[in-house]
Amino acid sequence: MPADTTVKYFHSGLTGAPVLSGTAGALINVLDACLVNGFAVSAVASLVVAGGVATATVSAGHSAEVGSVVLVSGATPSGLNGEKKVLTVGGGNTTLTFDATGIADQTATGSISLKLAGAGWVKAFSGTNLAAYKSGNVAATACLLRVDDTGGKTARCVGYETMTAISTGAGPFPTSVQRSGGTWWTKSTVADGSARPWVLVADDRTVYLLTTYHPTYPAGGAIMAFGDLAPVKSGDAWSCVLSGYASDKSAAAPGDNNDYATMALVTGELYLARPYTAVGGSAVAYKAFPLLVPSASTTITSGQGPMPYPNGPDSGLYLTPLNIFETVFNALRGVSPGIWCTPQLLPLGLFSSGAKIAAADNLLARDLRVVPVGAGTAGTFAFFDTTGPWR
Known part of the structure; x- marks a missing residue:
């Protein structure tokens, strides 16, 4: 059987890769190349x-x-x-x-x-350093990601249920009340053309972006996401999620509750298009992954959990899905496809950025790419399935 080609893995070290920097339009150049054009x-x-x-x-x-x-x-x-x-x-x-x-x-x-090859997305609308992206898959929720990349160090992102022009849309998430101007995606500590490393992993319905925006912390970064969950309820038309940061963190060290690979029972910077009732607009959400041993903590980044590494009986590495819960109802909406986390306590430097592992002990025959998260001062890593498909 031919290998699956739905999952695309890109990084700034590839020859000809677009440059991410603290200049207007730089993020859009990366998204255009990886999501749409190749x-x-x-x-x-x-x-x-x-x-x-x-x-x-x-x-x-x-x-x-x-x-x-x-x-x-x-x-x-x-x-x-x-x-x-x-x-x-x-x-x-x-x-x-x-x-x-x-x-x-x-x-x-x-x-x-x-x-x-691009990941199969469509650039539905555009303006000067503005872009709106939409899945090219007819089975997708059809929600759009609007990126305002007119700034230098950060971009502002909003999801929309529908759009008719680059600045005209309905059903925003977050709403202007929840986060005026949208959530922040971080590009660089400085507003200049200095290149910043990045990793982008996507299929044609969900995209994950990690930016190593702070040169003082070259072993980690900020991780953001947009796209459709694998919902627990078939036909959930509003299970599209947008993650980012609650403020401009370009001057701060990487790593906080809003990192997409962090579970936190707090109101973080995570939004769903609508609640599971489908009534009303943008719903606040939070992230969680299963813990294999009890823990009193409600904030754990992947790789800093309470379970020992390696696991004693088999020296194993164990990965868990990243579950997305709707905050008001504490309702499980679905799983974020393609990304895996670990409840184990991993040592600093266990994996280098982009390391490829053939399998985890509970996830066999799946090629995984490892991406450091946060400041790179602890063993915090997200794992991405590049074998595919995610759904």
Whole structure:
């Protein structure tokens, strides 16, 4: 069976990746490239199929790494076109391979190119350093993410149930009463063109963004999210969530209750499009993940829980889903897809940013990418399933 290609993993270290900085429009450039357009177009010198595996030679080099999803176009036979998950990468990034099951051994013809594929979102509306993004999946809630990137160090984000223009929409979450101007997404400590590392993981309905915005803390960062949950109730049309920060934290050290990988029984910066009753507008939510041992704490970041690491009997690493609860009713609305947390106490430096692990002890046969969260002064990590699909 061909590998799933619905999950896309990007980071600022990829050749040709857009630069995130403290300048207006920089975040939109990252979101455009990763969610919508893809990036790093490369001409393919040859594309050869042998034994059900296609090998692309890119003389000038390409930007993909193992596990990346590339979009191939211009090839004959047509079965070689479309999204492909990269199996191997050759020295100097001049070759890559992908599954070509069912295609006879041959050398493809045509003017062939490839690029890192976008995550399948649509840029529904735009303005000067303004953008509104919407899932391209017809099964999605159809809520939109409006990004106001006119500032330098931060952007302001609001979810909408519907929009008819870049500054006209209905059903905002948060509302202007809950958070005037929207929640904050942090880009940089300074309003200049200094590049800041970032990681973006998405499928075509949910996106997670981590920005290493503070150069004093290069081993962590702020983690934000927007998109559809995997709801507990089938057909929940309003189970779209937006997370961010309650204020401009660009001058502060990373790490607080609003980090998306932190469970906290507090009113954090987390909003759902509507309550589960579907009556009324924006509903405040909170995050939680199961604890495998009792704990009196209500605020725990993934990797700083009460369960020992490694687990004694099997030396195991155990991961849990990130559950989203509606605050007023303490009602479980759903699971945030693709992201996993741990209730274990992990040591500082256990994983480097972007580390790939083949599986956790209770999550077998799933490739996971590790992303440090917070200031990087403790073993706080979020884990992202890059095998897919998330739903």
